[in-house]
Every structure is written in C-alpha cells, then in structure tokens.
Amino acid sequence: MKTFLTAALAGVAMAFALPAVAQQAYPEKPVTILVPAAAGGPSDTVARLVAEAMTKDLGQQVLIENVGGAGGSLGAGQVAKAAPDGYTLLLYHVAVSTFGALYPDLAYEPGEDFSSVGLVTDVPMTLVGRKDLPPADVGALLAWLKGEGAGATFGTAGVGAVSDLCGRLLTEATGATLTVVPYKGTGPAMTDLVGGQIDLMCDQTTNTANQIAAGEIKPYAVTTKEPIAILPQVPPLASSGLDGFEITAWHAIWAPKGTPEPIRQHLSASLRKALVDPVVIERFAGLGTAPVPADLATPAALDARLRSELARWNTLLGDAGQR
Numbered sequence: 001m002k003t004f005l006t007a008a009l010a011g012v013a014m015a016f017a018l019p020a021v022a023q024q025a026y027p028e029k030p031v032t033i034l035v036p037a038a039a040g041g042p043s044d045t046v047a048r049l050v051a052e053a054m055t056k057d058l059g060q061q062v063l064i065e066n067v068g069g070a071g072g073s074l075g076a077g078q079v080a081k082a083a084p085d086g087y088t089l090l091l092y093h094v095a096v097s098t099f100g101a102l103y104p105d106l107a108y109e110p111g112e113d114f115s116s117v118g119l120v121t122d123v124p125m126t127l128v129g130r131k132d133l134p135p136a137d138v139g140a141l142l143a144w145l146k147g148e149g150a151g152a153t154f155g156t157a158g159v160g161a162v163s164d165l166c167g168r169l170l171t172e173a174t175g176a177t178l179t180v181v182p183y184k185g186t187g188p189a190m191t192d193l194v195g196g197q198i199d200l201m202c203d204q205t206t207n208t209a210n211q212i213a214a215g216e217i218k219p220y221a222v223t224t225k226e227p228i229a230i231l232p233q234v235p236p237l238a239s240s241g242l243d244g245f246e247i248t249a250w251h252a253i254w255a256p257k258g259t260p261e262p263i264r265q266h267l268s269a270s271l272r273k274a275l276v277d278p279v280v281i282e283r284f285a286g287l288g289t290a291p292v293p294a295d296l297a298t299p300a301a302l303d304a305r306l307r308s309e310l311a312r313w314n315t316l317l318g319d320a321g322q323r
C-alpha cells in the first residue's frame with residue numbers, strides 16, 4: 001500500500017512540477033513571432049532583424065509568421081488566443097492600442113489579453129507619393145489635396161494600422177478627403193505606389209527609406225516634430241502648416257496572457273540582448289530608426305506605454321468606428 005501511495009504522490013508532484021521543469025528547459029523548440037501584416041512591410045522588417053538576433057541568444061530558431069488583415073487585429077487575435085507557453089509571440093506596434101476603439105466586436109481585450117515582453121523601436125513615418133504625382137513639395141501637396149487632388153488614393157494596411165492612423169490624422173488636420181485603399185500590409189501597398197497604382201501613403205521609414213533613396217517614390221514630409229537624419233531635406237508636417245502633427249510607430253513584443261513569469265523574463269532578457277546586437281543597430285540606423293534603450297525593452301515599460309496609448313487613442317478615435 002505504502003509503495004502505491006508513494007508512487008501516486010510522486011505522480012501528482014510530477015504533474016505540478018512539470019511546468020517548472022518545462023520553464024527551466026525553455027526554449028526546447030522554435031519560437032514563432034507572429035507579425036500581423038504581410039511579409040516585406042515595415043513591421044516584418046523589424047521582426048526579422050530582431051528574430052535573427054534572438055535566435056542566436058535563445059539557441060532555438062525564432063521564426064516569423066505573417067498574418068495580415070484588418071489592420072493587424074486578426075493576427076493579434078491569434079496570439080491573444082495562443083497557448084501561453086512562450087512559443088507564440090506578437091511583434092506589432094501602436095496599432096494594438098487602437099483595435100478596441102476601431103473594432104467594436106473585437107474578440108479580445110488588447111489591454112488585458114497580452115503579457116508584455118518589451119518595447120523594441122520607435123519608427124518615424126513619411127508621407128510619400130508616387131514618383132509622378134504632380135505636387136512638387138508638401139505645401140503644394142496639401143493645396144492639391146483640397147483641390148484637383150481631392151479623393152486621391154491612399155494605401156494603408158487596413159483599419160487601425162499605423163498607416164491608417166496617419167491618414168486619419170492627416171484628413172482631420174487638413175479637411176482633405178482621401179480614398180483609402182487597404183492592403184494586408186504596406187509591403188504590398190508599396191508595390192502599388194511604386195507602380196503608380198495608388199497616389200499616396202504614410203508609411204514607416206523601415207519601408208520607405210530604400211524606395212526614396214532609389215527615387216522610386218516621392219518624399220513629401222516626415223511625421224516627427226523634427227527632421228530625421230536619413231532624410232534631412234524632408235520637412236516635418238508639423239512645420240509645414242500642420243502644427244503639432246506627430247505620429248511614430250512604437251513597436252513591441254507581447255506574449256499571450258498567462259505566460260509564466262520566468263519565460264516572460266527570459267524572452268525580455270533575450271530581446272534586450274538582441275537590441276544591442278551590432279547588426280540590429282546598424283540595420284535599424286540605415287532604415288531611419290534605433291533600438292529602444294534597455295530600460296524600455298522590459299515588461300513594465302511596455303505595460304506603461306500600452307496603458308497610456310490605450311487612453312490616448314480611445315480619446316482620439318472615440319466613436320470613429322471602422323471607416
């Protein structure tokens with residue numbers, strides 16, 4: 001009888017101990033970072049650079065899965081519902097803080113259903129046009145949009161995407177009307193802008209810098225208060241008649257709610273190592289951005305940023321609903 005009881009108790013102990021053992025061995029298999037936008041876009045570019053560096057640190061492949069659609073809210077929802085075991089992560093940006101306001105039937109709570117890992121980078125944005133768009137500069141563009149350019153086509157990654165948010169702020173600040181053309185990411189949207197199928201985009205430098213340098217698209221303005229180092233001649237919208245205009249795409253990594261704390265801390269430490277990787281620093285700089293400092297690549301810093309951004313966008317978007 002005693003032997004049976006000992007074996008039974010050992011079995012129970014094993015059942016409870018397994019998660020701790022699993023946590024100590026984490027990661028035992030590849031980790032997936034889900035990017036809720038099509039491959040080839042700005043979020044995908046950031047994710048692949050970070051994933052490459054985290055692979056070195058974690059000793060397991062960090063793979064990228066792209067799930068585009070609905071501004072990123074579809075892919076983010078997949079991560080919100082994923083097993084909280086550290087093997088499915090979300091890398092996205094400010095858009096996560098807008099989904100609650102823009103998608104009334106959202107099946108998850110962005111402020112509740114994720115476990116913060118850390119901030120990654122804050123990417124400037126650029127207002128860019130197809131290379132043969134008539135206006136020569138941002139002043140002429142803003143006038144054109146109120147005249148013969150009314151209804152110009154404007155590519156986005158869908159409702160709530162940061163490219164969409166920039167468009168909303170632009171129309172609100174100018175009274176211009178845009179014909180929004182949603183894509184599964186601004187990677188495919190950029191193909192159409194370069195091809196001349198759409199007129200304008202407001203997109204992150206991680207997607208526009210190379211095309212601007214190649215002369216494939218026309219840069220009109222940046223969305224930062226000050227000019228940015230890689231585009232010193234491109235004026236801010238904030239000093240082109242749209243006082244106070246500012247939007248940038250702060251990127252972060254989340255895990256599903258309920259991810260064990262040791263795993264979350266392990267991932268956050270790996271992220272901080274990735275952000276001081278010389279390749280990441282150099283590639284980010286060439287694309288107009290930089291990794292956040294170590295104290296921001298932490299769960300607490302992301303919790304605070306998401307809390308303040310949820311409040312900001314809920315106020316700004318209020319009853320905006322889907323456009």
Ligand code: MLT
Nearest residue numbers: 041043161162163185186
């Ligand atoms: C967006 O919010 O516009 C997305 O980041 C675009 C993308 O990454 O494809």
